[in-house]
């Protein structure tokens with residue numbers, strides 16, 4: 001909860017729109033924000049997480065893997081978070097990927113992806129099968145996106161850093177599903193961010209609406225005929241929601257609204273258009289209100305493109321890694337795993353880094369690619385050094401040969417390791433995998449009974 005008063009023009013607008021309901025809505029904005037988390041179903045089931053977690057979790061109505069959490073524990077600082085078992089996400093944001101409903105094997109684009117809440121959800125719903133292209137226009141935000149995708153253990157993602165228009169001209173209408181989680185005036189952030197309140201201006205809403213209109217036009221150009229387009233915001237302003245969708249439908253006759261299927265959502269409101277329109281189909285779009293449902297608030301519209309001829313997908317062309325690099329990887333695999341967890345995957349060298357590349361990606365010529373697939377590690381002249389992303393992409397079933405050091409979440413040795421300290425632990429020299437309750441959390445390198453700390457410096461922090 002913030003102590004800053006809500007802007008008067010915002011209050012007046014919401015009173016005009018909501019009438020009798022405005023008091024309940026404004027009272028809800030005066031309460032504390034909810035904390036939510038979404039299970040990483042690529043690593044464990046929601047039931048298992050619920051059984052393991054030392055905090056109380058109440059399921060969200062619209063996302064079977066998502067929960068509102070309560071209690072004094074801070075899940076974002078727990079070792080399970082470092083192991084990628086869940087994503088801290090406010091509950092209404094979890095409705096978006098569920099509405100888009102990506103299917104395994106599809107080619108899916110998240111056009112405004114950082115920091116990765118929805119991109120990680122899309123990959124989980126696809127069982128990490130198919131491709132998620134997670135694009136972010138702001139270079140400074142791609143590191144957080146990359147780190148979250150790495151923690152999630154996704155193998156089949158590509159992170160690009162491009163203007164949406166560039167992607168549309170390069171790729172055309174090739175994606176089965178496209179998500180535009182648009183930059184917005186952020187009124188749904190008011191409960192948790194004093195900055196969101198301080199920055200809000202009526203003119204900002206107008207500016208966002210124009211930008212959203214343009215971004216939605218571009219997003220539409222990337223959807224294949226018969227494909228789906230999802231538009232979402234975390235704001236309440238009709239200018240950025242119903243009005244954007246109505247203007248889009250007026251100029252894109254080959255798209256129509258489809259039901260979002262979000263359980264517990266209210267219909268969007270055709271009466272909130274700037275000029276009278278006969279757009280009763282807008283009720284198919286959804287609004288999640290903070291005074292009616294457990295969440296901060298979202299708008300979600302799902303649009304389907306009419307059938308037609310698809311653009312031709314030109315696949316990415318990769319040069320396989322040179323033999324010496326592959327030989328070092330194979331030596332590492334033989335010493336570490338019972339079988340190669342990346343068998344039948346194309347391995348590519350980018351500088352000294354070896355990557356396992358997802359199959360079926362569109363061509364990336366000339367694009368800024370932050371990461372493609374999983375970075376397996378670094379090729380040194382005579383040795384292979386595994387990357388953190390490899391540890392997080394492994395399943396417990398991959399870990400037959402490797403020396404593991406499994407710790408309980410409340411073992412203070414784990415806390416110390418995640419803070420960057422070495423650990424004394426007798427055993428053979430070499431690479432080993434540290435895990436929490438069986439879930440890989442980091443590599444360690446044992447030498448003369450000491451596990452040297454290789455947990456990435458950027459992730460180290462005092463936990464609890």
Ligand code: SAM
Pocket residue numbers: 111112113114115116117118119136137138141164181182183184211215
């Ligand atoms: N989908 C993200 C998630 O779930 O974690 C949140 C996305 S946030 C609401 C909107 C994103 O759009 C920001 O990362 C912002 O940098 C990006 N953005 C800003 N201007 C943009 C534009 N003109 N086109 C596309 N994306 C833009």
